[in-house]
Amino acid sequence: MTADLLVATTLVGLVAAAAGAAAPERFRARVVSALTAAACACGLAVALDVLRSGRAAVVHTGRLLPLGGLSLALDRFGALFVAISAVVAICAMVFRLGYDGHGFSSRTASCVLPLFVTALLLVPAAASVTTFLFVWELMAVTSLLLVLVDHRRRPEVAVAAQWYAVMTQFGAAALLAGLVLLATHAGGQSFAAIASGSSGMPAWVRGTAFVLVAVGFGSKAGMVPLHVWLPRAHPEAPGPVSALMSAAMVNLGVYGIVRVGDGLLGGGPAWWWLLVMGLGALSALFGSLHAATSTDLKRLLAYSTTDNMGLVLLGVGAAGLFASTGHRSLALVALVAALLHVVFHAMFKGSLFLSASSFQQATGTRDLDRLGGLLRRMPVTGSLFLVGAGAIAALPPLCGFVSEWLLLQALLHGLPSSDPSLAIALPVGVGVLALTGGLTALTFVKAAGIGLLGRPRGTQAAEAGEVPRSMWAGAGVLATLCLVFGVAPSLVVPAVLDAARAVTASRVPGPLVRGWDVGLLGARGVLAPGLLALGLLVAVVLVAGVRSALQRAAVRRTEAWGCGREMQTARMQYTATSFGEPLTRVFEDVLTPAHDLDVSHVAESRYYVEAATFHTSLDDAFERHGYRHAASGLAWWGRLARRVPNGSVHRYLAFGLAALVVVLVVLG
Amino acid sequence: MTGAWPLPAVAAISVLQVLGVVAGGPLLVGLMRKVRCRLEGRVGPPVHQPLLDLRKLARRERTRPDQASWIFSAAPVVLVATTLVIALVAPLLATDPAFGWSADLFALVYLLLVGSVALALGALDTGTAFGGMGASRAMTIGALSEPALLVAVLALSVPARSSNVPTIVARSLAHPAWLATPQRLLSLVAFLIVIVAESGRLPVDNPSTHLELTMVHEAMVLEYSGADLALVKLGESMRLVVLLALFADLFVPWGVATAPGVGHVAVAVVAIAAKVTALGIALAVFEVAVAKLRLFRVPELTAGAFVLAVLAVVSALVVP
Incomplete structure (x- = not known):
């Protein structure tokens, strides 16, 4: 019964995607929202049933995916995350009915959105490495496409999507390496096989796999220092998608760390968890400081x-x-x-x-x-x-x-x-x-x-x-x-x-x-x-009651006091920048804000200022110190590598020979 | 402890606590003002002057800036209401007050935070430069003093293995040796700094200033008038009493009634009144002696409190 509902979730999600691609523009938003919400309702029903009864919902077909087929098994832990994603997605779909973001009703976006939601619901149900990586990548790629929706009108969207694409693929590569390492040592790629074989693995395998997996999932959860894509991509995504990404997708990073660390590997030495705690503490401080x-x-x-x-x-x-x-x-x-x-x-x-x-x-x-x-x-x-x-x-x-x-x-x-x-x-x-x-x-x-x-x-x-x-x-x-x-x-x-x-x-x-x-x-x-x-x-009722009993006269609306000035304008108010300024001063060493004061003088005399512009900016220290250097290093490496293939056929033949020799030496 | 208290006694103690905090707040402020005036060679207004002020304000008209929303009117109510709830559940007179099982120290700290946030939002709602200035400054000071309070509280909870205030008080009464441990002394200093910062006293904020550039709390409440201003003043003084009484509870718990009986409760009332009065006078004397800190030096003070509190937690590991 629950397994059928899990299949229904997937199928309704796929139907919603097809409807998004096929439906005429007039009904598109309503049809897609309704069908996606229906898929979420199925997912929520499975999740609640699994949470209540404790019996896992298992689906296995050998044909749908290459290398071991599609294998889903939703236990209580996964069901918790499915339930969260489903509730958030249903609310986002209701929201979507009134939302008119630029380009968000296009055929592509309407087709991709249900796929993204379905992938969100299926990730916690995946029960083998190949299935997991498939739905994980589906989620990453569809969310990337949804971030890109408005890229024609606003160039910053494309930049944000670029950051997101690089970081999510980097994370996926780390995940792939970590999970494959586990699967080869366990002798099977299903999560059950890894869980039963993990206790006998050598410590270095377990440790390496955990670090790789923590890096991969951590980048999805926005863990510092892999967070740089998050404050760029989440704001640029259309409204419902930004909610889905920030309230549902990041959770799956946590899901992965717990699933692999506590579930598949059955816990580990203190240093794993000190690493997680340390990065968590860093993320919490850094994130809250930048939010402030x-x-x-x-x-x-x-x-x-x-x-x-x-x-x-x-x-x-x-x-x-x-x-x-x-x-x-x-x-x-x-x-x-x-x-x-x-x-x-x-x-x-x-x-x-x-x-x-x-x-x-x-x-x-x-x-x-x-x-x-x-x-x-x-x-x-x-x-x-x-x-x-x-x-x-x-x-x-x-x-x-x-x-x-x-x-x-x-x-x-x-x-x-x-x-x-x-x-x-x-x-x-x-x-x-x-x-x-x-x-x-x-x-x-x-x-x-x-x-x-x-x-x-x-x-x-x-x-x-x-x-x-x-x-x-x-x-x-x-x-x-x-x-x-x-x-x-x-x-x-x-x-x-x-x-x-x-x-x-x-x-x-x-x-x-x-x-x-x-x-x-x-x-x-x-x-x-x-x-x-x-x-x-x-x-509150008591105090408000006493106040209105003491003073029955209606509250009089007056002009706010402005030091005797008659006019109050909105520009006299504090802004968000000025509100946070004292805190920026307190944490100046960490945030290192950049100030830029441009004063232009009147031509006749330097003593008279014509105009002054003040610009202050606060960028991410990790981005400035870490990623920019890494990016320029990569660009340098790329330029270097470009010199190697110079078009000469002789050189390519030499490469072929060298590669053959290396292969023979390694295999021999 | 639980169950030994008859219901009428618990009810009477709750009423006493709430009334004591409501009436004691303005009186304490009046007393501190009197002490300051005397030390500065002035006569000063009578001790009960703040109560007279409240009566006067309660009858005056309420006004509201033309751009403000309902938040502006709700803020003073929330400020007083949160303090009332703390006064009700905190073990100020007896180790087992009504709802004492729910009197969690962290919950009390966060209730104080609700009051501060409400006041800051009310200030921003006025749409004036002063409101924003006061709110920004108060929240910056609070962003560092609230954590210090939270960590200090945690250091106190470690030896009792519970963050329930009545439990902490009862266990410190049973083990007086706890009161002299390093973590107690460190968190005591942190707690004191936080009280000064949270209640807007010198050297963090000057409650009697009317110079706009230095105002923190006064800038936030400039637009309030009539009954609203009365509530703000009452709420602020109640917060001071509650903080001082909690401080007395946690660091000098003697006198708090551990068994039911009119005699015990009478002793407790006298003890808590004496302790809070003594603390208030000490604070007033200290205020006369120090000058106000520059605004950008204040975070150093509150960050110092935070570090002391973290040290208190660390030493809680060494001395169980």
């Missing part, structure tokens, strides 16, 4: 994705570290916290990206320095963005708080420890988690405060109006889930716990309390989010 100083709304969200995936990897690394030092129960708690954060991140980041795309559609810009006052002009979308911002800043009673709390608990209960690796890693992890939290609060006060509140900073923002209903409905479902999961995390915690158990094959009892609250068995005190929300609600 970004002024492009979608770029800010993209950097915050790097930040959040960093936190998830921090949890995954801590879980592995606990397991390798014998703290089985804590390992499970840390993994649950990390996976819970994946679920919640998908909800709030999906809603934030969809609302940000609504703002972009209504105002034509995503530059925060040109927005402002949108909450009064777009009350529904604005409120949804506020909910998402509150959730990502981990404000109770929204969902982000619950997963951060649980991660803090896992780190707290790991202390005090006599194990040196834990003793170093845990305080650093706590510090990073706390610092990221503070920076995220600043980031989203900036995003919501500058973008939605105050006066509009441009005519486009001043004339903006509410977007079509389907657009805010799509974002609204995700924002509602942020609130629901924040108040009643017990709706998801058991499923996440089952998923974590499924992948680690953990038999530890507990370790979380049952019921409405979240907490660790054996530790006094729990987090009672429902009670907290109720308390806050009562307090």
